[in-house]
Amino acid sequence: MLSKTAETGLALPTYDDVLDAHRRIEPHIHRTPVLTSTMINELTGAELFFKCENFQKAGAFKVRGASNAVFGLDEETAARGVATHSSGNHALSLSYAAGRRGIPCTVVMPHTAPQAKKDAVRGYGGRIVECEPSTSSREAVFAEVVAETGAEFVHPYNDPRVIAGQGTCSKELVEDVPGLDAVVAPIGGGGMVSGTCLTLSTIAPDIAIYAAEPEQADDAARSFRAGYIIADDAPETVADGLKVPLKEYTWHFVSRYVSDIQTVSEQEIVDAMKLIWKRMKIVMEPSSAVPLAAILRNPSVYRGKRVGVIITGGNVDLDKLPWMQG
Amino acid sequence: MLSKTAETGLALPTYDDVLDAHRRIEPHIHRTPVLTSTMINELTGAELFFKCENFQKAGAFKVRGASNAVFGLDEETAARGVATHSSGNHALSLSYAAGRRGIPCTVVMPHTAPQAKKDAVRGYGGRIVECEPSTSSREAVFAEVVAETGAEFVHPYNDPRVIAGQGTCSKELVEDVPGLDAVVAPIGGGGMVSGTCLTLSTIAPDIAIYAAEPEQADDAARSFRAGYIIADDAPETVADGLKVPLKEYTWHFVSRYVSDIQTVSEQEIVDAMKLIWKRMKIVMEPSSAVPLAAILRNPSVYRGKRVGVIITGGNVDLDKLPWMQG
Numbered sequence: 001m002l003s004k005t006a007e008t009g010l011a012l013p014t015y016d017d018v019l020d021a022h023r024r025i026e027p028h029i030h031r032t033p034v035l036t037s038t039m040i041n042e043l044t045g046a047e048l049f050f051k052c053e054n055f056q057k058a059g060a061f062k063v064r065g066a067s068n069a070v071f072g073l074d075e076e077t078a079a080r081g082v083a084t085h086s087s088g089n090h091a092l093s094l095s096y097a098a099g100r101r102g103i104p105c106t107v108v109m110p111h112t113a114p115q116a117k118k119d120a121v122r123g124y125g126g127r128i129v130e131c132e133p134s135t136s137s138r139e140a141v142f143a144e145v146v147a148e149t150g151a152e153f154v155h156p157y158n159d160p161r162v163i164a165g166q167g168t169c170s171k172e173l174v175e176d177v178p179g180l181d182a183v184v185a186p187i188g189g190g191g192m193v194s195g196t197c198l199t200l201s202t203i204a205p206d207i208a209i210y211a212a213e214p215e216q217a218d219d220a221a222r223s224f225r226a227g228y229i230i231a232d233d234a235p236e237t238v239a240d241g242l243k244v245p246l247k248e249y250t251w252h253f254v255s256r257y258v259s260d261i262q263t264v265s266e267q268e269i270v271d272a273m274k275l276i277w278k279r280m281k282i283v284m285e286p287s288s289a290v291p292l293a294a295i296l297r298n299p300s301v302y303r304g305k306r307v308g309v310i311i312t313g314g315n316v317d318l319d320k321l322p323w324m325q326g
Numbered sequence: 327m328l329s330k331t332a333e334t335g336l337a338l339p340t341y342d343d344v345l346d347a348h349r350r351i352e353p354h355i356h357r358t359p360v361l362t363s364t365m366i367n368e369l370t371g372a373e374l375f376f377k378c379e380n381f382q383k384a385g386a387f388k389v390r391g392a393s394n395a396v397f398g399l400d401e402e403t404a405a406r407g408v409a410t411h412s413s414g415n416h417a418l419s420l421s422y423a424a425g426r427r428g429i430p431c432t433v434v435m436p437h438t439a440p441q442a443k444k445d446a447v448r449g450y451g452g453r454i455v456e457c458e459p460s461t462s463s464r465e466a467v468f469a470e471v472v473a474e475t476g477a478e479f480v481h482p483y484n485d486p487r488v489i490a491g492q493g494t495c496s497k498e499l500v501e502d503v504p505g506l507d508a509v510v511a512p513i514g515g516g517g518m519v520s521g522t523c524l525t526l527s528t529i530a531p532d533i534a535i536y537a538a539e540p541e542q543a544d545d546a547a548r549s550f551r552a553g554y555i556i557a558d559d560a561p562e563t564v565a566d567g568l569k570v571p572l573k574e575y576t577w578h579f580v581s582r583y584v585s586d587i588q589t590v591s592e593q594e595i596v597d598a599m600k601l602i603w604k605r606m607k608i609v610m611e612p613s614s615a616v617p618l619a620a621i622l623r624n625p626s627v628y629r630g631k632r633v634g635v636i637i638t639g640g641n642v643d644l645d646k647l648p649w650m651q652g
Contacts, residue, residue, distance in 0.1 A: 033359070054607045274644055281380045281640035283607040314607035318600055324650060 010160075010249060015202035017164035018171060018195070021068040025165060028067045028100050029057050032169075034176050039279050044295050045303040049177045050276075051169060054284040054314025058096040058124065060089035061169050061192055061312050062156070068165030069154040070097035078103050083151035085131075085142050087113040088241055089313050090156035095126030106151055108142045116317055157191030158247035166195025173308050174200070180207050181305040184291040186312055187211035187220045187261060188242035190250030196310070197257035207308075210301075211254065211261045212294035214239045214269060220246055221261040224254065238266055238322045241287035241313065262301075264293035270322045272296060276311075285316045336486075336575060341528035343490035344497060344521070351393040351491060354426050355383050360502050365605050370621055371629040375503045376602075377495060380610040380640025384422040384450065386415035387495050387518055387638050388482070394491030395480040396423035404429050409477035411457075411468050413439040414567055415639050416482035421452030432477055434468045442643055483517030484573035492521025499634050500526070506533050507631040510617040512638055513537035513546045513587060514568035516576030522636070523583035533634075536627075537580065537587045538620035540565045540595060546572055547587040550580065564592050564648045567613035567639065588627075590619040596648045598622060602637075611642045 035050045053061035070082060081104030084094050091107045098105035105126045109118065110133035118128055131141035146153060155162065169192065170183060183200065187193045193211045200207050213220050217235035223246055231245035246254060254261075264272075273289035276282065288311045295302050295309070361376045379387035396408060407430030410420050417433045424431035431452045435444065436459035444454055457467035472479060481488065495518065496509060509526065513519045519537045526533050539546050543561035549572055557571035572580060580587075590598075599615035602608060614637040621628050621635070 059607065277609050277644055281385065281609040283603050283609055318603055318647075319649065321644075321647075323645065 010252060012249070012252060013160040013164040013167070013198060015167070015198060017160070018167035018199055021064070021164045022168040022171060024071045025064060025067040025168065028071070028097065029063055030055060031172055032056050034173065035280060035282070037280050040275065040292070045299060046295065047306045048295070048309050049173070049180070049307065050280070050309045050311050051173045052282065052311045053169060054282060054288060054311050056313070058089070058092045059313055059315040060093060061166060061310070062089040062093040063096055064168050065159070065162030065165030065191060065195070066090060066093035066154060067097040067100070069159065069161040070094070070101050070103070072161055073152060077152055080150040080152065081105060082154050083108070083142070083145050083149065084154050084156065085109070085138050086156050087117055088156070089315055091117070091121050091126065092124060092315065094154055095121045095124035099125035104149070104151070106145050106149060108138055108145060110138070114317065120315070156244070157189035157194070158249045160249060162191055163194045163198060163249060163253070166192050167199040168195070169310065170196040170199045170308070171203070174204050174207070177306070177308060179306055180204070180308050182208040182210060182302065183308040183310070184210045184212055184294060185310040186239065186242055186287050186290040187213050187254070188287070189244040190220065190246045190254050192310060192312060193258065194250045194253035197253040201257045208259045209257055210294065211258050212290040213261055213263050214242055214290060215263045215265050217243050218263045220254065221263050223251070224258065224261045227255070239269055239287040239290055241285065242290065262294040262298055264290060264297055268293040268297060274323060282311070282314070283316060284311050284314045286322055288312045288314070336578060338575070338578060339486040339490040339493070339524060341493070341524060343486070344493035344525055347390070347394040347490045348494045348497060350397045351390060351494065354393045354397070354423065355389055356381060357498055358382050360499065361606060361608070363606050366601065366618070371625060372621065373632045374621070374635050375499070375506070375633065376606070376635045376637050377499045378608065378637045379495060380608060380614060380637050382639070384415070384418045385639055385641040386419060387492060387636070388415040389419040389422055390494050391485070391488030391491030391517060391521070392416060392419035392480060393423040393426070395485065395487040396420070396427050396429070398487055399478060403478055406476040406478065407431060408480050409434070409468070409471050409475065410480050410482065411435070411464050412482050413443055415641055417443070417447050417452065418450060418641065420480055421447050421450035425451035430475070430477070432471050432475060434464060434471060436464070440643065446641070482570070483515035483520070484575045486575060488517055489520045489524060489575060489579070492518050493525040494521070495636065496522040496525045496634070497529070500530050500533070503632070503634060505632055506530070506634050508534040508536060508628065509634040509636070510536045510538055510620060511636040512565065512568055512613050512616040513539050513580070514613070515570040516546065516572045516580050518636060518638060519584065520576045520579035523579035527583045534585045535583055536620065537584050538616040539587055539589050540568055540616060541589045541591050543569050544589045546580065547589050549577070550584065550587045553581070565595055565613040565616055567611065568616065588620040588624055590616060590623055594619040594623060600649060608637070608640070609642060610637050610640045612648055614638045614640070
């Protein structure tokens with residue numbers, strides 16, 4: 001059940017919602033593997049356990065929250081479909097989940113979005129409505145879509161159903177890896193970190209939670225230090241999943257349960273990404289390399305510890321890898 | 327025990343040697359996972375089981391044969407060390423295995439070999455002796471090394487110890503995946519294919535064995551049709567692990583137990599490689615994509631079948647991927 005806090009008026013998800021979410025989405029997601037690397041352990045002096053959501057359905061953890069939202073709808077609401085605005089993994093994930101339930105999914109996306117993303121959404125059966133690459137156009141077009149279809153809006157992260165769904169990831173991680181001292185996840189809008197906070201603060205409150213963020217999109221770190229949400233307009237980073245700001249639901253969890261938010265440079269992100277590709281032989285996206293970059297930059301925080309690292313997704317344009325020329 | 331065939335005079339490995347090899351090398355290798363892809367199954371109409379030796383120690387199946395050779399040496403021979411000539415995965419694998427046993431390993435390599443390969447060999451503790459990029463220089467330098475050190479020569483594939491070691495890969499595959507109809511592996515010198523033949527012809531003779539080869543380095547396919555070994559001088563292919571010719575030990579197995587050798591174009595190899603990276607989120611080398619390219623080119627052979635596919639290795643230069651410009 002969602003519980004409303006007197007303090008904020010938010011209908012916050014509880015750990016029971018995470019348990020419900022896991023039962024609801026299990027038929028539609030992978031229980032992703034946890035990988036280790038002897039070489040990277042030697043390099044960091046820590047014991048790292050990589051939770052590989054790059055192997056997840058639709059290529060990212062976002063399918064957990066999206067599936068929880070889609071499969072939790074009553075029949076009547078579901079029949080009208082779901083909608084979102086995103087040009088990233090949430091768009092793919094919501095299209096995938098809606099396709100599994102057999103209901104319509106509409107995604108509002110700037111016409112400038114990469115063709116590969118559009119093709120992927122359509123590949124999962126999603127319908128794309130294009131807008132101009134501006135917030136005003138996106139909001140206007142999205143309002144039209146909802147008015148026309150009556151579709152249920154599923155926000156990429158500022159939604160208790162989505163946060164409860166993301167919380168299933170660290171539930172699996174602590175079930176599979178006993179005795180963790182810390183978990184590190186990348187932070188953009190804060191959906192994964194919030195789900196991690198919700199789960200760990202309930203079932204494993206001794207595990208420290210760290211968030212890792214690009215220096216060039218460090219709005220969450222600045223928010224964390226300031227004590228209120230700071231949103232940047234259009235940050236530029238190779239970790240393109242991490243450009244969005246915190247919102248009230250994710251701020252609730254991040255501000256209460258995160259030990260620290262560590263920032264890293266663009267070069268550190270690319271170096272960590274190449275290191276993982278090279279040594280672990282897995283394809284993952286720049287955002288997913290931000291936690292390892294943070295561990296490498298802050299060795300004293302992690303040395304001698306057992307650390308869970310969330311590899312959030314693997315949807316990368318193979319023709320435009322960050323270390324390629326031009 | 328090795329058994330000498332009257333016919334050829336070769337000291338052929340038997341399946342008992344594969345069992346011995348598995349016991350010997352198990353502490354030093356990974357039991358690699360078998361991955362599947364719903365999307366690639368739909369595309370091929372077959373049920374494919376990818377045996378992921380890209381996750382193997384030293385990044386390739388070659389560590390199986392190299393470890394079997396190294397750990398099978400008596401103390402006196404081992405103390406003099408091992409040596410080979412290779413600029414590929416066998417050099418890394420032999421260095422790794424020798425390092426685990428704590429004995430010297432010398433690798434003769436053309437000075438033109440990529441710096442990354444040299445660094446990797448040294449990273450595993452191997453010593454590199456450089457030669458000119460010609461067969462005559464390589465043989466002369468290698469003879470000097472052996473004369474100086476008394477090191478045991480471990481050939482990359484034409485060695486019964488190496489073939490028995492490679493045979494452990496398909497042993498694991500059939501233990502983990504029941505009811506296979508066929509196995510497809512890439513063929514260069516034929517070490518992996520020979521090990522597969524040795525194992526499957528003994529414990530699962532109903533499983534058809536296919537080898538897959540680049541059109542531009544199709545010496546094994548032409549040998550197979552001609553009935554004798556044809557060796558090309560210097561074939562050029564993106565699948566750089568597959569340029570070497572069959573030799574008498576591997577010819578023995580390939581000529582007797584392989585159902586067919588299928589060839590594929592350079593473009594088909596690159597397309598299959600990108601497909602695997604994109605959909606399965608794994609880093610593997612061009613040679614490892616040749617089997618999927620062959621399955622995509624010969625759908626009628628594989629449709630409706632349960633097919634094991636050997637992903638032989640993951641050591642690829644991330645700065646020179648085959649779909650990059652220049």
